[in-house]
Amino acid sequence: MYAIEVEKLTKKFHGFVAVDSISFSIERGEIFGLLGPNGAGKTTTMSMLSTMLKPTSGRASVNDFDILKSEDDVRRSIGIVFQDQSLDEELTAHENMDFHGRLYRVPKDLRQKKITELLELVELEDKKDNLVKTFSGGMRRRLEIARGLLHEPEVLFLDEPTLGLDPQTRNRLWQYIEELNKEKGITLILTTHYMEEADRLCDRVAIIDKGKIIAMETPENLKKSIGGDVITISSPENDDLHAMIRLQPWVNHADLHNSSVTINLKNAEQHIAEIVTLSSANKITINNISIHKPTLEDVFLHYTGRTIREEEAKTKDRMRMMRRMRTR
Amino acid sequence: MDIVYTIWLRSVKRYLRSKSRIIGSLGMPVFLLLVLGLGLNSVVTLPDMEQGYTDFIIPGIISMSVLFTSVFSGIQIIWDKQFGFLKETLVAPVSRLEIMLGQTMGGATTAVIQGLLILILSLFIGLSINSIPGFLVAIVFMVLIGLSFTAFGIAIASRMEDMHGFQLIMNFVIFPIFGLSGALFPIDSLPPWVRSLTLLDPLTYGVEGIRYGLLGTSQIDPVVSFVVLTGFTIFMVVFGAYLFRKINI
Missing domain, CATH: 3.30.70.100 (Alpha-Beta Plaits)
Incomplete structure (x- = not known):
């Protein structure tokens, strides 16, 4: 049984190919990582799988629901933590959770129970009545993860979950993510451009560059392949x-x-x-x-001939170009 | 329906929490009430009306308050877009129509509250409410202005990327709508060509409706006002929902 199946998925923005005919499958209970520089097409892939963006061609299913034909079923069965913050800062932590629970039609009793349970999990229970605007970056991220789990999704999407967080907070988040996967058996798909993150968390990693998957293996095997x-x-x-x-x-x-x-x-x-x-x-x-x-950094270097850091600087321009095209 | 309620609840909570916004947006209407209402009361005499100028512009200022608050509530979607919260709403398994209706009702509610605050303040400068049905008529018209112009704000916000265009919309759309509405002058005494312009302004019917409710007299038949404004509201909600459906994030 696969949690996610992707077949020749492609997305073009006005001639620019952001995702180029990628195919992969993710097993239930797996932690799967999309690793690549900014602008490689990771977020675009996530957006398509979460039905936020229509693919140009190809097909994909999430929890056996087709992303084009059964949008609502897909949406109900996934949780998402976006790359950019998506909390309402004028509401409290509890209110943000409650809003989410209502949107996903979680019945009241269950909703209250789950909110308490999840806020405890991410250690925000004592701050539940504080406005989110008073929260630090790490606290917001934790709240977003808790929120993404409220409607008990089978698959959780994490787009750059630790971007811009300090090493300590990052470590703590990694622990949460691992616990979630082990204890609740949730399938996780995450994007990252941090090599250590992919190495530490993921059962399997797909290295993605310029919209194409160039290698897909366990981090161990990827490193061994260099030898x-x-x-x-x-x-x-x-x-x-x-x-x-x-x-x-x-x-x-x-x-x-x-x-x-x-x-x-x-x-x-x-x-x-x-x-x-x-x-x-x-x-x-x-x-x-x-x-x-060898680290995953060397693996990336091996397959693309560039370091991921070299790539960062260059992709900034491309990202800007893409954003301009999308907003047109 | 519970989704519409959820979105509505959020709007209202946010509104009640932002005390500075509530007080802040009372400033301009109160200023106009005092300066124009009290200042011009003794100078201006209105033909065919027993009430003074102060009483005459109170419904106009209430409409203005409802108008500004509702357009502003609608346009706030841009902030949700920029701060990312809109994504959270749009990715949920709910229809965009429900989201849009929730926003519209939330905006209308805050706008009506704002209008009622002006109405209460007006009691201190001479307004007296003589009939409960009349008061209810005024409320109905406030609700219609609130709904139609929040939907109008949402329609604009759906096509705007950021708040840069906000000033433009305010100066070239919202102020003319207010200025031409007969909020500050009787439309019967205007030259014919200006009068036809005011009759094209949907807010005119709102102002006249509230005026009928509060003062018992109006220059446009309240039934006509009601029909026109209801039509406009339905059109705006449908139009807003259509544009919101295609919103990109």
Whole structure:
């Protein structure tokens, strides 16, 4: 049984392809992550799955309801925490919850019971009568998650759940999310551009870039697919360094980036001295050298040839362009 | 129906909570009442009317208060859009018509409360309510102005991206609607071409209806006023609902 099935889903905005024929399935009880830079099409995918946006082509079903034919059934069976805040700041935490419960037609007795229970879960019970405008970013996020769960959805959508939160709050939220999944068996689909987040939370991750899924696996397997270790070197003569390293027999492959060279190899510890010696023999200065186990960041780099951070800066312009097109 | 009630409840709660807005929006009408009403009372004599100018403009100022509050309540949807709350409402398994009706009724309720506050204040500067049915007639017309112009505000908000256009709407749409409505002058004494303009203004019928209710005299037959304003209200609600259905977030 799949919680979500997506087949060749595509969304175009005035010629710009935001989501390009993606297909995937999510099993019940799974935590599934869409990982990619801003503007990769994660939020657009979420919007289509939550029936907020009509796909240009392709089909998808959520809890066995078709997103085009049974909009209301889909909406009833999912909870959503949007990327941008969506609370009414002039109402109290309890009133925000109550409003949501009424909108989803949760009967009064059950509604009151669930609100108390969920506010306790996210530790906001003692603040329930405070106006939301007095809440911190982390408290608002927790309230939104509690609200998204009020109508007992089978699938919870989390769009960038920890964006802009401090590390401590982020950690606490991760714990909530894990608890929800374990104790209530809720299927979670989340988008993020934080590698650690995807790594820590997700059972499976789809790396999405420029509207396409370029890899889909467990974080473990994704990292294994790169294999061995990663050495990152930065040098003023990156080009020469890359050309030199590339030819060594013990190198799996080496990539040249704007500010660094990454080398994929086995037993990095044994070869690091060799790299340094080779470099000084060829009069290449090394500013910085480090060894680490592959992270999802390296996986992203491996598949796209770019780091997700490089991508951030560039996509800002594209995002702006897209927003302009959408508002037209 | 419970969805409409939910949305209505939120509007009213927010309104009652924003004391500064309630007091703030009383400022202008009270100012006009005092300056125009008391200031011009001794200078202006109205043909065919036993009441003074103060009594004459009270219904006009009440209409103005209802008009401004309702348009403003409707346009507030833009804020919901900007602060993201509209998403929460739109993604729920409810129809947009229910949401729109809830907003409209919520806006109308706050507008009528605002109008009643002016009415109560008017009692201190000489208004006296002589008949309960007349008072109820005035309320009915206030409700109709409230409903139609909140729907009007929602229609505008559905097509606007942010609050930048708000000033434009205020100056070029709302003020002319108020100015041309016969709130401040008797429409019978106008030159014929201006008079036909005022008859095109839906608010004229609201002002005349309230005037009939409170003073017992009006220049337009109250039945005509009622029919025209009800027609306008139905049209605005349908039009507002149509535009709101297509709102993008």
